[in-house]
Amino acid sequence: MKKYDIILFGAGPAAINFSRAAQGSHKKILAIEGDKFGGTCPNYGCEPKIFLEGTVRIVLASQLLQNRGIGQASTIDWSTLMKTKKAAWKNMPENEEMGFKNLGIETLHGYAKFVNNHTLEVNGEQYQADKIVIATGQKPRKLNFPGSEYTHNSNDVLDLDNLPEKTVFIGAGIVSMEIATLLAAAGSQVSIVEFLSRPMMAFSEKHVMNTVEEMKITSTLIKV
Numbered sequence: 071m072k073k074y075d076i077i078l079f080g081a082g083p084a085a086i087n088f089s090r091a092a093q094g095s096h097k098k099i100l101a102i103e104g105d106k107f108g109g110t111c112p113n114y115g116c117e118p119k120i121f122l123e124g125t126v127r128i129v130l131a132s133q134l135l136q137n138r139g140i141g142q143a144s145t146i147d148w149s150t151l152m153k154t155k156k157a158a159w160k161n162m163p164e165n166e167e168m169g170f171k172n173l174g175i176e177t178l179h180g181y182a183k184f185v186n187n188h189t190l191e192v193n194g195e196q197y198q199a200d201k202i203v204i205a206t207g208q209k210p211r212k213l214n215f216p217g218s219e220y221t222h223n224s225n226d227v228l229d230l231d232n233l234p235e236k237t238v239f240i241g242a243g244i245v246s247m248e249i250a251t252l253l254a255a256a257g258s259q260v261s262i263v264e265f266l267s268r269p270m271m272a273f274s275e276k277h278v279m280n281t282v283e284e285m286k287i288t289s290t291l292i293k294v
């Protein structure tokens with residue numbers, strides 16, 4: 071059985087930040103990842119979203135300035151944008167894994183499960199450590215209503231080869247509002263369904279309502 075001082079159970083941003091903090095501690099550390107090294111943020115979340123948002127900002131700005139110095143407003147070619155994103159992201163997990171290795175962390179691919187407080191099993195082998203850091207992140211919750219098997223999550227949407235003509239978002243949280251803006255700017259007809267009295271309840275009402283007004287203006291412009 072292989073023994074470590076510390077095992078990082080999951081290799082997303084929490085694990086990489088822990089690894090940076092542990093640099094120079096002379097601890098023997100192993101990072102285990104069952105999917106893509108780097109976790110949600112670089113592979114499925116913040117970073118692909120910010121990449122797509124870069125194009126959206128330019129397109130929306132050109133639409134707002136049409137007839138005020140810009141002759142022809144630009145539009146998004148979603149399929150090409152997505153091909154560009156996929157090509158740029160091809161090496162992301164390897165680069166992220168290299169980030170761990172460069173910090174002196176050993177890496178292991180496989181889905182881990184606890185055997186006891188100090189032991190994990192991965193690919194039929196056992197790995198022991200004084201400390202196991204649970205850094206497994208979160209998963210989208212499956213919704214419990216008839217037809218929910220046909221719904222998609224943000225991972226699917228940020229990887230869509232073709233833009234849907236119409237999209238309905240269930241819930242008006244921050245991720246939903248961000249991705250809705252991307253798809254609306256690209257030309258999908260977007261609706262957002264929320265059971266609370268307003269979107270993004272955790273955020274200041276004034277700022278949220280400004281955002282909602284902006285989203286209405288930009289999606290109207292796109293339809294013109």
Ligand SMILES: Cc1cc2nc3c(=O)[nH]c(=O)nc-3n(C[C@H](O)[C@H](O)[C@H](O)COP(=O)(O)OP(=O)(O)OC[C@H]3O[C@@H](n4cnc5c(N)ncnc54)[C@H](O)[C@@H]3O)c2cc1C
Nearest residue numbers: 080082083084103104105109110111115116181182206207
């Ligand atoms: C669409 C979207 C946009 C986002 N935008 C932003 C943003 O702009 N700014 C921001 O700050 N945050 C953003 N986030 C949130 C951010 O991605 C998360 O807060 C961050 O990734 C959490 O890091 P983590 O390390 O805790 O978990 P994760 O990144 O989820 O990493 C956990 C890792 O553990 C692995 N794992 C789980 N179980 C096991 C197992 N049994 N064995 C082995 N490995 C396992 C998973 O495969 C995963 O790779 C966004 C998230 C989404 C979905």
